[in-house]
Amino acid sequence: MNKILVVAFREFIETVKTRAFFIGVILMPGLIVGAIFLSNSITEAGARERAPKKIMAVLDQTGSVFPFLEARIRKFNDENPQRPLEATTTDSDEAALQAGVRRHDFYAYIVIPTGVVADDEPCRMGRGDSQLQLGKTLERLIGEAVKDARFAASDPPIDRKRVERLEREVPVTTVDITTGEATRDDSMTRLMAPFFMVFLLYMGTFGISMGLLTSVLEEKSSRVVELLLAALSPTQLMAGKILGISVVGLVVLATWSLVGWFGARAQHMEHLLSMTRMTVLVLYFIPGFLFMAAVLAGIGAACNTLKEAQSLSSPLTIVNIVPMMLWFYLSQYPHTPLSVALSFIPPITPMVMVLRVCADPAVPIWQIVATLTFLWASVFAAIWAAGKIFRVGVLMYGKPPTLRELARWVRFR
């Protein structure tokens, strides 16, 4: 036991000193926080931009819409003085207007056909660039102007202001059931929070336990391993390494949880990190991490180069991406047979279950017990098999084994 601790301690220290750990624990959360602040301030800076006046040439075939458009643009200019617009009326044909846009005579041309007021004939617009926001603004201005014309042409006349007053939005306030207070409108955050949890789970397990694979490979390629085996059994060596890397994993999880918790508090979104969610996260993280660590230790012991190890672990990498790809499905439909079935695939059980429990805390308790039992059983099976592979593989140099050969190593006595 003492020797296992010696190995675990070294593994922990060496991993903490690596670049991957620095990136994972310090840089990544830092970058995420930084990115959020940065994107906020960039957007703010963008809003303060002073743009030159944009001119639209309007071919109004209805003869009634243009004055409404001008009025709408005037109103827009009053509200957005730093991004002025201007509409001029024209009689040129569409081809000439397109040439005009190409020559930069004006920013865009707009054709308002006769059928637009009474029927559904579409308006046409051509622009010199593809700025998203400006395009949306122009579409909205044209639409409002046409609607103004429709209201004006209605018989008997209808007061648009009254209609808008009746059609106004009905506000709904979201209340936090634990504090009883109103929360901010955060449906998007609610949706994304479990995704972030799963992403962290993925980074935490796969990212950190990948370090174990590299460290086993390093011990093999630098030929240290047999000197180590002079002092302890392969099983002890593997147990120590897995223990050490698991402590690293726990440190990472704890750091990120703290960052997340303070972040959520700062944003008044504590309700996203409920006790249930955190308990589930920890309950599944530990066996999930051990499973991955055991499998990667086995793969590391079987291979000689990072390249071989990557190709041998690629099925695992692909399986691990599945919950990320299906996160929307899993969080919208947590009770479908597919969601339940995915919960029983050991490497992704933690991620799938976290998504499902976040989506609906009423996931049947038998499923939680069953998935955890199955996951822990897989952990022990993986450690046992990895131990066998480790014992044989660690002293094997040369060609990497095929999956069939690996199965034979497991059966060695």
Added chain:
Amino acid sequence: MDDALVLNEVTKRFGTFTAVDRLSVRMPRGEIIGFLGPNGAGKTTTIRMLMSITYPDEGSMEVLGRPRAIDVKDRIGYLPEERGLYRKMTVDHTLRYFGQLKGMPAAALKSRIGELLESVGLSNWRRHTTESLSKGMQQKIQFIATILHDPELVVLDEPFSGLDPLNRDLLETLLRDLKRRGKTVLFSTHQLEQAERLCDRILLIHRGRKLVDGTIEDVRSRFAARKLVLSGEGDFEQLRRSPGVVDEHVTVGGAWLELDATADPQAVLRRAMEIAKLTQFEIARPTLQEIFVRLVGQDEAAAVLPPTEATR
């Protein structure tokens, strides 16, 4: 006192290939034992089995009185053939780590490391990373890691490979020192003159089987009576046809004869004294090199003959 190492009909197979074939041997404590054999003879496999790194398919063994080395790992020092160090770790950290793995208390480690580094002249390198050391220095560090915990039994797989003559001498001195302090040393090597100088006992294997084992004196004397060197004045030609001569080389001034096991060297001497005035008669002691070449050569020849011929 019981033996340091005992092997009983130990067999190890890899698939259809038999790496070690019913190997039986006893090695007493307190001696330096040379483990000899050509490349691929099964030395490393045998050593790994002794160290509980791999396990025999058949047969049993005893290491320091226990059936498995794993039970007595802290009393054994093992330097594998495939050896290296953590490149980014300092010499001090590396040795501490190995010391702790061997169950040494931290307090004792510090002075012990200093002492051993001193003895190989690497005291100034204690704070350097191992990758900044030359290959020879790294090998010394590996050797220190092997004997750090003052083991009773030291097993070294090709410890001399890659060492320059100065370091080879240093290592020989260190091994003799271990023996003087009552330790048992087993090492494998290709360098036969060295084994001859250093060892009390040898074990020679080929194709996984034992060809010979015993003390150096014992092994030599078993082959000693077979080679005669004579010189003087007379007609040595007649000696060519003496009974039991298998190989000869006769000149005007002398003869060199090799006899088979049935021949009596004394009879050849009496005959030579009749026909010549001898100035020299010597029953040459074969070198380990010659014994090695002959035994391995015979075994090689036996392997290519049909079984009936080979066992005749």
